[in-house]
Amino acid sequence: PTPFYFGMPKFELSSIIMMCIIATVSMVESTGVYLALSDITKDPINSTRLRNGYRAEGMAVLLGGLFNTFPYTGFSQNVGLVKLSGIKKRLPIYYAAGFLVLLGLLPKFGALAQIIPSPVLGGAMLVMFGFVSIQGMQILARVDFANNEHNFLIAAVSIAAGVGLNNSNLFNSLPTAFQMFFSNGIVVASLLAIVLNAILNHNKKEK
Incomplete structure (x- = not known):
């Protein structure tokens, strides 16, 4: 591969803002x-391991x-793959990474x-994304909904907006950059959850 094949980077304020927003949403998904x-x-996870993960990405x-490249x-589907295969060690991941490098170097x-x-592929994706959804539901079930009605509202609005606006034609009249932003369910759900949590739970101390 030739570095900067398409030219040197150009810095535009609108592109920078959009990339920062998308990067934030990607970080939420990675979390x-x-x-x-x-x-x-x-395997317990702490703030240090989270930070190392963000740095690696x-x-x-x-x-x-x-x-x-992109x-x-x-990728969240790998969570389903771990759940489906039952492999929870790092060594097979190293082998898989080497195999992928081999695929990239040898066209055959x-x-x-x-x-x-x-x-x-579609059947495999169906199973893996199903596992991801169930795992997300299990994590969401640990949220304190009984003692904090705001959490229920945050989850309900975010999930509903994310599902409802995903690939929606509602924003077709907006510029292309805004269409990409508002028609992405993950982006909309993540930002709504962050903003609503900051507004509604700003004076609550979570354990």
């Missing part, structure tokens, strides 16, 4: 992935931009991966 993996593997995003983050192996039928 959910870390918490879910901690719950599945029974930041480095991956930086390298992705340097080598003309930004890389912790990449071609073999591409001939996997779409229905097979």
Whole structure:
């Protein structure tokens, strides 16, 4: 790969703001992935490990931009894969990473991966994303809804808006950048949850 194949970076305020928002939402999603993996593997997670995870993803995003690829983050479907396979050690992940590098360097192996039928991939995705949803529900069930009615409102509004506005045609008349932002259910749900929590729970001390 040729670094900066498409040219040197250009700094535009609107793009910077949009990327910061998307990066924040991506961090929220990654936090959910870390918490879910901690719950599945029974391996406690603390603020230091969370911070290290954010730094690792930041480095991956930086390298992705340097080598003309997409930004890389912790994908939530991998949580379902861990749950489905029952493999909770790091060593198989290292083998899988080496295998992926091999696929990238040898086109013939990449071609073999591409001939996997779409229905097979779709079935696997259905199961893995289902696991992610159930794991998220289990984490959400630990939230204190009984003693704090605000949490119930925050969760209800965020989830409803995220599902309802995902790939919605409601914002077709807005500029393209805003369409990308408001038609992404994860973005809308995450930001609503953050803002509503800051407003409604600003004077409450959570354990």
